[in-house]
Amino acid sequence: MSTGFFPVDKIKYEGPDSTNPFAFRHYNPDEILLGKRMEEHLRFATAYWHSFAWEGGDPFGGRTFDRPWYPQDNMDLAKKKADIAFELFTALGTPYYCFHDADVRPEGANFAENTANLNAIVDIFEQKQAETGVKLLWGTANLFSQARFMSGASTNPDPDVFAFSAATIKTCMDATMRLGGENYVLWGGREGYETLLNTDLGKEDAQMGRMLNMVVEYKHKIGFKGAILVEPKPQEPSKHQYDYDAATVYGFLKRHGLENEVKLNLEQGHAILAGHSFEHEIATATSLGILGSIDMNRNDYQSGWDTDQFPNNVPEVALAYYHILKDGGLKTGGTNFDAKVRRQSIDAADLLHGHIGGMDICARGLKAAAAIIEDGTLDKELADRYAGWEGEEAQKMLKGEYSLEDIQKYVEAADVNPKAKSGKQEYLENVVNRFV
Amino acid sequence: MSTGFFPVDKIKYEGPDSTNPFAFRHYNPDEILLGKRMEEHLRFATAYWHSFAWEGGDPFGGRTFDRPWYPQDNMDLAKKKADIAFELFTALGTPYYCFHDADVRPEGANFAENTANLNAIVDIFEQKQAETGVKLLWGTANLFSQARFMSGASTNPDPDVFAFSAATIKTCMDATMRLGGENYVLWGGREGYETLLNTDLGKEDAQMGRMLNMVVEYKHKIGFKGAILVEPKPQEPSKHQYDYDAATVYGFLKRHGLENEVKLNLEQGHAILAGHSFEHEIATATSLGILGSIDMNRNDYQSGWDTDQFPNNVPEVALAYYHILKDGGLKTGGTNFDAKVRRQSIDAADLLHGHIGGMDICARGLKAAAAIIEDGTLDKELADRYAGWEGEEAQKMLKGEYSLEDIQKYVEAADVNPKAKSGKQEYLENVVNRFV
Amino acid sequence: MSTGFFPVDKIKYEGPDSTNPFAFRHYNPDEILLGKRMEEHLRFATAYWHSFAWEGGDPFGGRTFDRPWYPQDNMDLAKKKADIAFELFTALGTPYYCFHDADVRPEGANFAENTANLNAIVDIFEQKQAETGVKLLWGTANLFSQARFMSGASTNPDPDVFAFSAATIKTCMDATMRLGGENYVLWGGREGYETLLNTDLGKEDAQMGRMLNMVVEYKHKIGFKGAILVEPKPQEPSKHQYDYDAATVYGFLKRHGLENEVKLNLEQGHAILAGHSFEHEIATATSLGILGSIDMNRNDYQSGWDTDQFPNNVPEVALAYYHILKDGGLKTGGTNFDAKVRRQSIDAADLLHGHIGGMDICARGLKAAAAIIEDGTLDKELADRYAGWEGEEAQKMLKGEYSLEDIQKYVEAADVNPKAKSGKQEYLENVVNRFV
Amino acid sequence: MSTGFFPVDKIKYEGPDSTNPFAFRHYNPDEILLGKRMEEHLRFATAYWHSFAWEGGDPFGGRTFDRPWYPQDNMDLAKKKADIAFELFTALGTPYYCFHDADVRPEGANFAENTANLNAIVDIFEQKQAETGVKLLWGTANLFSQARFMSGASTNPDPDVFAFSAATIKTCMDATMRLGGENYVLWGGREGYETLLNTDLGKEDAQMGRMLNMVVEYKHKIGFKGAILVEPKPQEPSKHQYDYDAATVYGFLKRHGLENEVKLNLEQGHAILAGHSFEHEIATATSLGILGSIDMNRNDYQSGWDTDQFPNNVPEVALAYYHILKDGGLKTGGTNFDAKVRRQSIDAADLLHGHIGGMDICARGLKAAAAIIEDGTLDKELADRYAGWEGEEAQKMLKGEYSLEDIQKYVEAADVNPKAKSGKQEYLENVVNRFV
C-alpha cells in the first residue's frame, strides 16, 4: 500500500509524442538495441542519498525540503524513508538502487550503534528487494560527512580514524554482500588535503593503498563476486583529492598492484571538474581496461562545484554510451543517477521529473550510440586513419625491433618526409549529428 | 667582442637596496644556504626559444619584435642569433641554457638538411660553451611546430611521422650528449588529441610508450649520464595532452616500465593549467621519486592559456623550493626560465628585466625556503601530526598484518571513537609568512 | 567559371535521411517557421577571415594549410582569394558574408596603401555581390593584428595609434556603406590591458568612449542605416578586455550616452570565456534592448581559449534561438559563423563540412525553438510564476508608491510569511527536451 | 570578565622578529604611513558570521566546531555568543565589526519575532560598543539562508518575499543606524537565477532596481550618513548572480539612476570567481568613482567556489592597497575579513591565528603600497606612457573637436605611421618587487 507521497505510482512508456509529464517518451525497457534489451544496456540505478538524505541545503542556506521522513535521526523515520524510497524505485522502474550507510540509518553514538542501525535497515531492504524485484547496484560507506572524517578516512593522520573507517567499510561490504549488490564503491571525498603544509603525501598514499588492498582481500575472502570500484573526483570537498581522475587512479592502482582488481565508477560531473569531457574519462578507462560503472549526472559548465544535475543533453550522453558500447557495454556496472533535483525543486513531483527526464535522455543517447555503431562510418574512418600502422616497417617500430638508430637510417635512406593528412574533425562531427 | 645588442654586458649583485634596474638585488651566486652556494642550489638556465626564436606573435597578431637575427631562415643569421644568445647567458650569469633543435637552426627541406643545420650549430655551441663556461642543462626536439607534426609526433596515425620523430630525437640526443647536456627533455605538445572521434587512445599510448622506451635504450647505449625528463602539460596546443600532469605521467611510466628511468620536468604554468598549484606538482613528484627539473615560469591566474611569464611572486616560489629542498635539492635538474617577455616588451632591455626579476624572485624564494627548513617548525608540526602512526597497532594496520575483520574487532573492543584534531592551517600559513 | 577549389559547387537540401556529406539535411531555406522563411530567420553569414586569411597556425606551430591564394601579400592573390571566397558563399548559399579590411587586402606600408588596397578589393566585391546576390552582413576593421596596435587601438597610450585607428575605421565604414552592409562591427581585441601596472583605466575608457561616439556620429553623417555593433569578449588576446561581456558593454554604452545607438554582436565562444552560457548573454542583451547579431561559433568547454569551432550541439543552439525569437528575431543582424575548421582540417572539403554542419545544427536549433514557442508551455509557466506581481499591492511596491516603512507595516499587519514554491527546473528542462 | 574562550586576551605588536604566534609582527596601529596611522588606513573589521555563526559544515559534511554558544536557536546562547564575539574583537584590536541579522539572533517564526530578537541583540551590542570602543563598520540583512529566499529576495517571483525582504532590510538599516554603523551593505546571494527557463530577467531587474532605490530613499529619510554598498559576486550560491562584478553593478546602478548614491564592497574571492584579479576590481571601481569598502579574503586559485580564506600573499594584497591609496584611501569603508578558518581549524586559537595572520599580511601590503607611492617610479612611468595625450592634436581628438573624417585627413597629411613602444611590464613588475 502506497504512502501516497508521489503523485503517480508508476511511470510508463508512452512514446515520443506523449505530453504526459509522468510518462517516458524514450525509455522503453524492452526495446532491443544491438541485440539486447534497453533495460539491460542501461542498468539504471536510483541513488538514495540525493533524493532521500539531502535536505536542500547549500553553503549559503539551509533545508528547503519538507519530507515526512524528517528529522532523519531515528529508526522509525528511517523506515518510513525506506518505504518511500522503494516507492520511487518502483515508480521509475529503475532495476537498481545504490546507498551509503549514512543515507539509510540514523547516525549512532559510536561504531556499534552505527552497525546495529545499518543492519536493521538491511533487514528491511532485504525484504523490500524481494517484494519489489529492485536490486542493489552498489553499496558504499559514507566516510566524509561526520566530523571525525574531516581530515581524511584512510588517509587520516590519526590511525584510529583509519581503523574506524576500515571497520565501517567492512560493515558496508557485508551489507552489500547480503543484499546481492553487484559492485562495491569507494569515493574518497576527504582522501586528499586542504593544504600541503600539514600533509605528508607519501604517508597518506601508503595508508590509502593499504586500505584498498584490505578491501580487495576481504572481497575475495567473503566471496563477493561484484566489482570493487573507485570513483574519481578532483576536488570538493577537499582542495585536492587523490582520486583526481581516471588516469590518476590508474597510476595509484598500478603502484599498489591493484590494476587488475579495481575498476572505476566515473561521473560526468567529476570529469568536468577535472578539466575533462565525460567521454574522455570513459575512453581513458576503457583504453586502460578499468571501466566499471557510471554516475550519469552532469555539472553546470559555468559552476565550479559539483552540481550533480540530471543529464539533459543528448549529444553528450550519446558520446558517453558510444565509448561504453565500444567497450562491450556495462558489465556489472550500471547507469546510476548520482543526481539531485535543484534546491528549489521542493515538490515530490520534482523527484519524478528529474529521474524521468534523465532516463529519457539516456535512452535517447543510447539509441544514438547504437545507431552510430550500426552505421559503422566512425569506426571505419578510425581504422583507416591508423591503417598505416599495419605495415611491416611500422609494426617493427612498434614491436621494438628497431632502435632510434635503425629508424634514423630508414628515414635517411627513404628520405621520409611525411605530408599531413586531414583530421576530418568537422566531417566526423557531422556524422555524429546524423544520429543525435 | 660584444654585438652591442644588450644595453649592459654583465649583471652584478648589488644587494637589496640597489635601485639599478640592471643589477641583482637578491641573486648572489656565492651566498651559502644550507651549506651550498646559491648558484648550485638554483642551477639557473636561460631558454633559447622564447628569447630568441619567438617573434612576439599571438593568435590575434603577428611579430612585434625586431631583431638583428631575423629572418630566421638561414644559417648566417642563426649564427648571429647564437652570438647574441650567449651574450645574454653571459650577461645574466645563468650557468646553463636549454634549446630545441628548431630554435637554433633554420628549418631544412628534409631530415638530412635539418640534421646538417643542427650539427653546424652544435659546432658553434661547443666552441661558445668552451669560451664562456656556460653549460647545457638540457636539449630537446621540437616535434610540434612544423606542419608534419600537427596530428602528433610519436602518437601520429602515420608511422612515417613516428619515424621522422624518432630520427629527430636521436639527432637531438646526440647533440645534447656532445654538448655535455645534463638532461634530455621530451615535451609532447602534439601528443594528445583534438577530438576523440578520430583518436584511438590505446594505439597512441602504445606508440608513445615505445618511443620513450627507445629513448631510454638509446641513452644507455651511448652512455648518456643525464636524466631523461618528460614535461607534463594538460592541454594547449592540443585539446588534451597525454602527459597531463605529474600523476598522469607517473601512471604512463609505470605502465611502460619506465618509472625508474624517466623523471619529470615540472612547469608552474602547466601545473596551473592542470588545476594544480606548483607545489602540488612538485610534492607529488617528490613523493613518487620522479622529480627531475623545473621550468620556473608562471601563468596568469586569469588566463586560460600558457602565458609563460617570469615568476614574480615570492611566496609561491618559496613553497616550490621548500618541497625541492625537502627532496634533497635539484640534482641533474635546474631552474629553467621557460619564460618569455610580453609581446609588448619589445626592447633588448626587456629581455634583461625579465630574467633579472625572475632570478631575484627565485633567490628570495630559495632563501625563504632554506630559512623555513632551518627553523624547523613546519617539519616538527608535520611529524607530530602523523606521530600516531608510529604506534604498534597503527604499524600493524599499515604493514598488512591486520585485515578488515581484525580491525573491526579492535574498533569494537576498544570502542574506538576518534575525536577530530585541529589541522592548524592558518597557524602554519603564518609560520610560512615569517619567512616570505 | 569555377576555380575548382571546392569539390562541390552547390550544397543542396536533401532532407534528414540523406547521407550525402555535401548536402543539407536540415537547412531548407524556404521552409516556413512561425510565418517566415528559414533563410530569413537565420540570415547566415560566412566569415572571410577564418576560412581565407587564417593559415592554420597556433601558438605552438605554423601554417598547416596550403591554399592557391598564398602568400597573402599581393593584390593578385588577394583577387584569387576573393574569387574562391565567393565560390564558398555561393556553394553554401549563405545569403551574407562578413570581413575585416586585413582579411581581404594585403597589408600596405602605410595608411594610404592600406586604403588603396582595400578600395580596389571593394570594387571587386561590389561586382561579385551583383553577380552572385550575396550580401554583406557587416564589415569591420582589424585593429589588432599589426604590431602598431599591440598596446591598443582607440585605447593606445599613443594618440597617433588612436588617429590611425580612427582613420582606418572610417575607411571600413565607407567600404561597408558602399557594399550595402547591414551592420558595422567593432571588436576590440587589444582594447584592454596586459598589466594594470602600465594602464590608466580612466584615460583608456575616455578614449574608447570618444572613438565609439565618433563612429556613431559618422554613421549618421553618411546616412548609414545599419546598426553599429560591439562584440564583447572578456580576454584573449589581451589579459583583460574592456568589452568583457554584455552587461559590461551595457554599462560602457550608458556611461558614454550610447545605449540607444549601439547594439551587441554576441558570440557563443566569448560568452563561455566570460563564464556565461550563450543564452545568458542573449537574454541579458534582449532584456536590455541591445541585441544586434550573433556569432554562432562555440568554444570547447575544456579549453581556456577561443577555439571558434562550428556549433555542433542542438540543445545549446536551440536555447540561443529561443531567446532570439522571443525578442522578435534577428533584425539587421544575422547568424555569422566566426568559426574556423581545425588546424588539422586541411582539405578544401573540410571548409564545406564545417559550414554545412553548422548550418544544419542552426536549422535544427531554430526549428526546435520555434516549436517550443508554438507549444507555449514554457511561456505559460513563466507567466504563472510571476503572476503574483500583477496584484495591486505588488504593483504599488514595484511602481514606487511604497517605501520601506510602508512595506514593513504591511508585512507586520498581514504577518506576511511567504512559503517557498517549486522552481520546477527539471520539469522545464524535460519540456525543452521534447523539442530538441 | 573574560569567558576564557580564547587562549589570549589581547594580541600585541611585537615586531617582525617575534615568534610568538599570538602577537602581531607587522600590524602596528600607531605606525605612520603617508601621514596617517596604520589603523586609520586599514580600518579593520571582524565579521560575525564566519567566526560565530558558521559551524564548520560544507556540502559534504556537517558541523565540526564545538562552541559554547551552540545550539544557535535561543536568545540566551545568542547573548553568550555576543560576549565571546566582542572578546575576539577586543583581543584582535580590530576597531570595527560587521554582522547580518541572522548571525546575531535566533531565527524567529515570523517577521515580528525576527525583529524583536534582532532589537534585543542590538541593545546588547550598543552597550558592548560603549564598553569596548569597538564600532560597527557595516550591518546587512541575510536574505539568502532561510528557505523563503530560495528563489530570490528582491528578485523573487513572489511579491510577498519582496515585501518580507524590504521590511527586513529596514530593520537592519535601523539597527545599523542605531549602532552608528558607517556603511550599510547589500549582498544578493539569491538575486540571480538557477535556470533561465524559469526566469524573467527584465522583471527581476526592475524589482531589484526598485528595492535599491527604496534603500537609498530610506537612508536619506532617516539621515543615515554612511554609504550604501553593494557587494558583487558572480555566482554561488546562485548559478548566476546579477551583481556579477564591479563593471556589471556599475551598469545596474546607472540604469536605475543610482551611480552617485551607491558604492561597492569588493571582495578578493569574488573577484577571482568572476575571472578577475582583486586589483582589477578595485581599479575598475576607482576609475568609475564607486569604490566603497573591501572584504579582504581570498579564494584558493584551484577551487571553483568561495573559500573565504584569510589573505596570505603580500604581493597580492599590496597591489590592492596600492590602488586604494591612489584613490585617496578608504573613506567610510574598511578592510573587512569576510574570512573563515578552515573546517579543520576547530580550536579557539585558530580563530586568532586566522585574524592575526590576515592583519599582518594587510599591514605588510599597506606598507609596501605606501612605499611604492612614495618612491614614485610607477606613477612617473604611467604618466610618461600617456604623455602624448597632452598634445594639442591629441586633446582635440579626445575632446570631440575632430570627426573621423578630420582624423583621416590628419593621418593622410602627416602619413601617421606609429611605431610600437615597449610596455615595460617586466621592468614595472621588478619595481613592485623592490617593495613587496
Ligand SMILES: [Co+2]
Ligand atoms: Co558529483
Ligand SMILES: [Co+2]
Ligand atoms: Co558520483
Ligand SMILES: [Co+2]
Ligand atoms: Co608553458
Ligand SMILES: [Co+2]
Ligand atoms: Co616548460
Ligand SMILES: [Co+2]
Ligand atoms: Co571568438
Ligand SMILES: [Co+2]
Ligand atoms: Co566573433
Ligand SMILES: [Co+2]
Ligand atoms: Co566570499
Ligand SMILES: [Co+2]
Ligand atoms: Co564578502
